[in-house]
Amino acid sequence: MIKIENLTKIYSRKQGPALDSLSLEIRDGEILGFVGLNGAGKTTTIRISSGVTLPTGGDVYIDGKSVTEEKPETSRNLGWIPEFPNYETNAKPVPLMKYFAGYYGLQGKEAEDTITNLLKEVGLWEYRNMKLRNYSQGMKKRFSLAESLLGDPGNLMFDETLNGLDPEGVQFVRELILSQKQKGKAILLSSHILSEIEAISDRVAIIHRGKLLKVLTREELRNLGLERINIEIDNVDKGAMGILDRYGQVERTDGKILLSSLKIGRDRYPEIVSELVESGYRVRRFEPFGESLEEFFFKTIGEER
Amino acid sequence: MRPVFYEIKRSITSKFSIVIIIAIIGLSALVSYEVDASSISGTSSASVSDISGYYIHGGNVTVVTFLYNEHGDPYTGSVPTLIANGTNYTGKEVSPGIYQFTITMKQPLVTFYVNYTINKFGFRSVEQSSIVTVNSRSPYSGYEVVGGLQNPRNSSSLGALIFYVGPNGNTSPPATIYLGHYSPGSPPLDVIKDHIAEYNYSGFTAVALFPSLNASSLEKINAVMIVQNNVSFGPYFVGTMSVFTPLTTSSIASNIFSTVGAILTLFIPLLAIFMGYLTYGKDRVTGVLESVIKRPITKGGLIRSRFLSNSVVIVSSIVVAVAVSDIIFHRYNNVYIPISLFLYIAWAYSIMGVSFLAISYLFSHVLRSLGALLGLLIGIFIVFDLFWSVLFDVVASALSLSSTSAAYVSTYVLFDYSSPAGYASLIQLFFTEKLGSIFSAGQSINPAAFGVTPLLIVIAGILWVAVPFTIAHILASKRD
Numbered sequence A: 001m002i003k004i005e006n007l008t009k010i011y012s013r014k015q016g017p018a019l020d021s022l023s024l025e026i027r028d029g030e031i032l033g034f035v036g037l038n039g040a041g042k043t044t045t046i047r048i049s050s051g052v053t054l055p056t057g058g059d060v061y062i063d064g065k066s067v068t069e070e071k072p073e074t075s076r077n078l079g080w081i082p083e084f085p086n087y088e089t090n091a092k093p094v095p096l097m098k099y100f101a102g103y104y105g106l107q108g109k110e111a112e113d114t115i116t117n118l119l120k121e122v123g124l125w126e127y128r129n130m131k132l133r134n135y136s137q138g139m140k141k142r143f144s145l146a147e148s149l150l151g152d153p154g155n156l157m158f159d160e161t162l163n164g165l166d167p168e169g170v171q172f173v174r175e176l177i178l179s180q181k182q183k184g185k186a187i188l189l190s191s192h193i194l195s196e197i198e199a200i201s202d203r204v205a206i207i208h209r210g211k212l213l214k215v216l217t218r219e220e221l222r223n224l225g226l227e228r229i230n231i232e233i234d235n236v237d238k239g240a241m242g243i244l245d246r247y248g249q250v251e252r253t254d255g256k257i258l259l260s261s262l263k264i265g266r267d268r269y270p271e272i273v274s275e276l277v278e279s280g281y282r283v284r285r286f287e288p289f290g291e292s293l294e295e296f297f298f299k300t301i302g303e304e305r
Numbered sequence B: 001m002r003p004v005f006y007e008i009k010r011s012i013t014s015k016f017s018i019v020i021i022i023a024i025i026g027l028s029a030l031v032s033y034e035v036d037a038s039s040i041s042g043t044s045s046a047s048v049s050d051i052s053g054y055y056i057h058g059g060n061v062t063v064v065t066f067l068y069n070e071h072g073d074p075y076t077g078s079v080p081t082l083i084a085n086g087t088n089y090t091g092k093e094v095s096p097g098i099y100q101f102t103i104t105m106k107q108p109l110v111t112f113y114v115n116y117t118i119n120k121f122g123f124r125s126v127e128q129s130s131i132v133t134v135n136s137r138s139p140y141s142g143y144e145v146v147g148g149l150q151n152p153r154n155s156s157s158l159g160a161l162i163f164y165v166g167p168n169g170n171t172s173p174p175a176t177i178y179l180g181h182y183s184p185g186s187p188p189l190d191v192i193k194d195h196i197a198e199y200n201y202s203g204f205t206a207v208a209l210f211p212s213l214n215a216s217s218l219e220k221i222n223a224v225m226i227v228q229n230n231v232s233f234g235p236y237f238v239g240t241m242s243v244f245t246p247l248t249t250s251s252i253a254s255n256i257f258s259t260v261g262a263i264l265t266l267f268i269p270l271l272a273i274f275m276g277y278l279t280y281g282k283d284r285v286t287g288v289l290e291s292v293i294k295r296p297i298t299k300g301g302l303i304r305s306r307f308l309s310n311s312v313v314i315v316s317s318i319v320v321a322v323a324v325s326d327i328i329f330h331r332y333n334n335v336y337i338p339i340s341l342f343l344y345i346a347w348a349y350s351i352m353g354v355s356f357l358a359i360s361y362l363f364s365h366v367l368r369s370l371g372a373l374l375g376l377l378i379g380i381f382i383v384f385d386l387f388w389s390v391l392f393d394v395v396a397s398a399l400s401l402s403s404t405s406a407a408y409v410s411t412y413v414l415f416d417y418s419s420p421a422g423y424a425s426l427i428q429l430f431f432t433e434k435l436g437s438i439f440s441a442g443q444s445i446n447p448a449a450f451g452v453t454p455l456l457i458v459i460a461g462i463l464w465v466a467v468p469f470t471i472a473h474i475l476a477s478k479r480d
Helices: A042-050 A069-074 A094-103 A108-121 A139-146 A168-184 A194-200 A218-222 A240-244 A266-278 A292-303 B003-013 B016-041 B189-193 B249-260 B262-285 B300-334 B339-366 B371-384 B389-397 B406-418 B420-432 B454-479
Strands: A002-009 A020-024 A030-035 A056-060 A078-082 A157-160 A184-190 A203-208 A212-218 A224-233 A249-253 A256-260 A285-290 B050-057 B060-069 B079-082 B086-089 B094-095 B100-105 B109-122 B125-127 B132-135 B141-149 B158-163 B175-181 B196-201 B208-210 B221-226 B230-241
Touching: A002 A042, A020 A042, A020 A184, A030 A042, A030 A168, A030 A194, A042 A056, A042 A184, A056 A069, A069 A078, A078 A139, A078 B003, A078 B158, A078 B249, A094 A108, A094 A139, A094 B003, A094 B060, A139 A168, A157 A168, A168 A184, A168 A194, A184 B230, A194 A292, A203 A218, A203 A292, A212 A292, A212 B050, A212 B094, A224 A266, A240 A249, A240 A266, A240 B406, A266 A285, A292 B109, A292 B132, B003 B016, B003 B262, B016 B249, B016 B262, B016 B300, B050 B109, B050 B132, B050 B141, B050 B158, B050 B189, B060 B109, B060 B132, B060 B158, B060 B208, B079 B100, B086 B100, B086 B208, B141 B221, B141 B230, B158 B221, B158 B230, B175 B189, B189 B221, B189 B230, B196 B208, B230 B454, B249 B262, B249 B300, B249 B339, B249 B420, B262 B300, B262 B339, B262 B371, B300 B454, B339 B371, B339 B454, B371 B389, B371 B420, B406 B420, B420 B454
Parallel strands: A030 A184, A030 A203, A078 A157, A157 A184
Antiparallel strands: A002 A020, A002 A056, A203 A212, A224 A256, A224 A285, A249 A256, B050 B060, B060 B100, B079 B086, B079 B109, B094 B100, B109 B125, B109 B132, B141 B158, B158 B208, B175 B196, B175 B221, B221 B230
């Protein structure tokens, strides 16, 4: 479990805080989508959690241990996959991973077996004799995935890992993330590809200018923002439109009706259907729906601006 | 693999480190060889020499050749060949190191020389004796004396070899051998009167004599007189009995500092600065270090680990270079560097190297641009290592300091304390009581009078390493 408490980071006094008392919790077996504009503070949050950057205030707890106080223990249980993985240019994957493995107490055959399995898992085994400088960006990301899983950490942070990957790569990472989730790991997934976030996240945290604006649950994700209803009725006429007009704003296009700006709550939706039926209209479709995450995100950000 | 081993391996196996380490060890060896080999001459080095005599019998002449090492002991590693009138004759060993050749004497004068093969650094080398002429009017060669033997028990004193071939190849009859001081122009018998050693031998072909010398005998010219049945032979000149200046810790230190020291002073800061840049500074500025910091290690732990790894490589290079130099020194002087001096030299250059390394680490945390960092480190190397002595000369010149004045030495010492590259110079001053080439004409200075004491040297060394590294450590731990 990852627990972020009142995390604050000020890089320069001339600028505002990169993070402003951010608090967040990622539970075991959960994927938390982490979204925000560039400069919102996503990467800073992840870097602080990884122990690479020091916080100005607050702390991050990995499985109950403080990043600022017990960094080696927290790093042992946290894998960070950065947006732009950066390694020694002349290193080859296996020797470098053996070096990294040493930090997790993996030695000898145990280390070799682990490295072999991880490189095979990410599809780099056949490229193990190439120097990392000759790897493509996608291969570097795959290598980053492999080396971040050394020591089998219970918590993972993906920072824009999907960026720059081809569709196959995106699918591979998605499946890897889901398989790690099934192992009960706490996963923070930062990405600009909101459709991916929406598809695999259990919750989504929206961050803007260092502040947490909202955390959406899976249920809320399905019904984001102000709801609308798609309605299809046989023989639509002014009477039907008049009925619907009392419940919200009606738009009609190509025989389909969109009811928005609803004046009643979800629990009273059956009233609309009942009144239409009682008035002799045949309702073929009545489908409430919310906004997409992208729409919701920009609306939320816009309100904050 | 334990991370520190990987880091040591990485420190050693970068192309730059390989080149510099090979340069350090190779050039140290070459310079040591050049200096040590050229400072030794004749039989005083570990070498093989020859001496030949003869006797005439019937129409033949038998040449007796003795091959001996630097101590006058028989050398049996080669069967010599005698060349006379274009014909080769193989020697017959009659006793260890003594070979005989019998040739027909067709003319009243026979000229010959002897070839033999010895090992030099693992290679076979053919040595050729000087040309010897046999005159039929002298039926045997009698006594011959050569000096320059090295006393195996005291490398500072020499000895003389007495070689005798009598009629029919007989060994020497009973003889009294006097070895004494000789003044050019004085009667030969003065050697007997002023002898420093007297020996009685008989029945020998070759015998080595090593007189006990006192201080007054060191620089004197000596000669040998041999008295046999009240007949005197000689004087045979053997030169001084001590071509060696007795080796002292100071003279050994001067030798080592002038050979391997010169190489280390140039290359160790270069190795340290750029090893720090390549394995730490560059990784830090480009973000490569983050791939390690995210492991179960603190930032402080990482900088300590890398610093330790780099230091191990630097110190190892120094120890190997000095050890190789020591072996070469021993090859030509028959003594090893005293262990205390070895440790002081290793300490001096290790402090120098590790200080430059610490400075490299420090600036890796100050600058965030790769170009700026590299430029600054090159500048530090140039100023503090290459041009530090030039800066001193400029200052001394500007202050019109006489090179024999105390102010000059004080300024010199101050400069040495002010740069890690000057640290070895302080140790050298402490051991040799000389500052580089200054006061080289035998004039010594008292190091303590100029603030060069063991305590201050140790403190200065610790500070040069600890201060920049501690600051680098704090910056690494407390700053992003």
